Amino acid sequence: KQEVTQIPAALSVPEGENLVLNCSFTDSAIYNLQWFRQDPGKGLTSLLLIQSSQREQTSGRLNASLDKSSGRSTLYIAASQPGDSATYLCAPPGPGNTPLVFGKGTRLSVIA
């Protein structure tokens, strides 16, 4: 069974700070992992897909790393902005044909 834990559950930072969101998962036999952003009451926006053969993936101010052996992924956000305020979810695949398994996410508030 795949279980996902994200720490911290909530985070409030001033604008301009660099920050790290942590994700741990119990089943390391994964073929990829995705990071998503969700605004309140909205759908999920895919931020980054890290393939199992990769250790890092970058998109703009976002950088995600993956360490399969330890069951961890981190999302680094550089120079945070108020528009980054949202809930961030990491999702590895699950057992069988379960495409994605989610934790509760990290709710980020960036204060101007």
Next chain:
Amino acid sequence: DAGVTQSPTHLIKTRGQHVTLRCSPISGHKSVSWYQQVLGQGPQFIFQYYEKEERGRGNFPDRFSARQFPNYSSELNVNALLLGDSALYLCASSLFGGKSSYNEQFFGPGTRLTVL
């Protein structure tokens, strides 16, 4: 290109009723998955369909069913609605249905279902 679309946006039903939610995947995507997200939780997997066949099922009761049409759009049906079925229902599409490292999931805006 249009992303994943879902209809309706919002829906209010009463206990015991039936509901049908619809999803159109990104053009060229052949796999559709459904997720339920209750307030304060991450999405939970319900079904995956690929090439019109069920490929995966999450831990949901038989009141939940789905199907995929020849144009790869999909419907999620829920019978005998309970108060606990109130949630945001999300649809995701992807190119493949299998365990490919390239298989990125793209989500629609969701359908907010309220059961009274």
